[in-house]
Amino acid sequence: xxxxILRRLFLIIPTLIGIMLINFVLIQFVPGGPIEQxxxxxxxxxxxxxxxxxxxxxxxxxxxxxxxYKGARGLPPELxxxxxxxxGFDKPPVERFLTxxxxxxxxxxxxxxxxxxxxxxxxxxxxxxxxxxGLWSTLLAYLVSIPLGIRKAxxxxxxxxxxxxxxxxxxxxxxxxxxxxxxxxLFAGGSYWQIFPLRGLASEGAxxxxxxxxxxxxxxxxxxxxxxxxxxAFATLTLLTKNxxxxxxxxxxxxxxxxxxxxxxxxxxxxxxRNAMLIVISGFPALFVGIFFGGSLIIEVIFSLDGLGLLxxxxxxxxxxxxxxxxxxxxxxxxxxxxxxxxxxxxxIDPRIDFGSRET
Numbered sequence: 001x002x003x004x005i006l007r008r009l010f011l012i013i014p015t016l017i018g019i020m021l022i023n024f025v026l027i028q029f030v031p032g033g034p035i036e037q038x039x040x041x042x043x044x045x046x047x048x049x050x051x052x053x054x055x056x057x058x059x060x061x062x063x064x065x066x067x068x069y070k071g072a073r074g075l076p077p078e079l080x081x082x083x084x085x086x087x088g089f090d091k092p093p094v095e096r097f098l099t100x101x102x103x104x105x106x107x108x109x110x111x112x113x114x115x116x117x118x119x120x121x122x123x124x125x126x127x128x129x130x131x132x133x134g135l136w137s138t139l140l141a142y143l144v145s146i147p148l149g150i151r152k153a154x155x156x157x158x159x160x161x162x163x164x165x166x167x168x169x170x171x172x173x174x175x176x177x178x179x180x181x182x183x184x185x186l187f188a189g190g191s192y193w194q195i196f197p198l199r200g201l202a203s204e205g206a207x208x209x210x211x212x213x214x215x216x217x218x219x220x221x222x223x224x225x226x227x228x229x230x231x232x233a234f235a236t237l238t239l240l241t242k243n244x245x246x247x248x249x250x251x252x253x254x255x256x257x258x259x260x261x262x263x264x265x266x267x268x269x270x271x272x273x274r275n276a277m278l279i280v281i282s283g284f285p286a287l288f289v290g291i292f293f294g295g296s297l298i299i300e301v302i303f304s305l306d307g308l309g310l311l312x313x314x315x316x317x318x319x320x321x322x323x324x325x326x327x328x329x330x331x332x333x334x335x336x337x338x339x340x341x342x343x344x345x346x347x348x349i350d351p352r353i354d355f356g357s358r359e360t
Contacts, residue, residue: 012336109326119326129307137229138288149241172235180228180302199304248276285342
């Protein structure tokens, strides 16, 4: 088992390099960039951009120079060269990519192009929002899907199974983006009821609330985002649970247990339940990753939640490549590690499974 874990950990390295390389190459063909963003801000008269990237606003030469170029069609080549050198764009792409990898291995993500904060601090600030939403969504999916899936397996082919299957298919077919917008329109003051808040995870002045008031306020704000991110996972997990239980119910040992005179309750919860739940429980890490990655971007953008998904989206829009690649690296690393954890969960639940005996 130790050898298998080491192999998987070593495989994470080329996988991460491949993910970063593909995105790095694609970025080279995307029009615009951080320098173009800064130049546009300077030409629009943004004092913040001028001060930050030209050495401050107290230098009269810089100020007169900027005034001269605001009305011109272009900026001086010297200024552009300085910006390229500051951001490292004066180096060949291969050297920039290798430097980025070396820094990321040491978790040195540098500083945002447009924010006066280190990227690691920025990620640590945003990560709790995405992780907590992913955990609550996964937990809700399990609390609803497992009882429903078991009931559907027991009532397979009945009217209950048929109409619940219709609901599940509809839930699976609805895109998260559309479902989130529908919830906003219905329950967040879009056109009908103003029951839930539209943005954020806390009310103004929430810091002055009592402990239980803060918890209630959090779930009041998080209700719609959690429900939105749960909808697709709920459908998948319900069908997985049903099929897992149906597969166990039709096995020979169940027929043998019934022939021995055991009650349906003892057969189901004494034998079937334990075996059928193996695949459901062991899939928890994978389901969390699916919700975490698949839902964080869309949900956080729709509901203006200050998490990693929104951070990565804003970084892509603003061409803040430092933040974009750092969030991509963190997302990929977490996904690969949780995938390994998912395999180890199988072994923990069912010791008969031995990945270590498999040939690579």
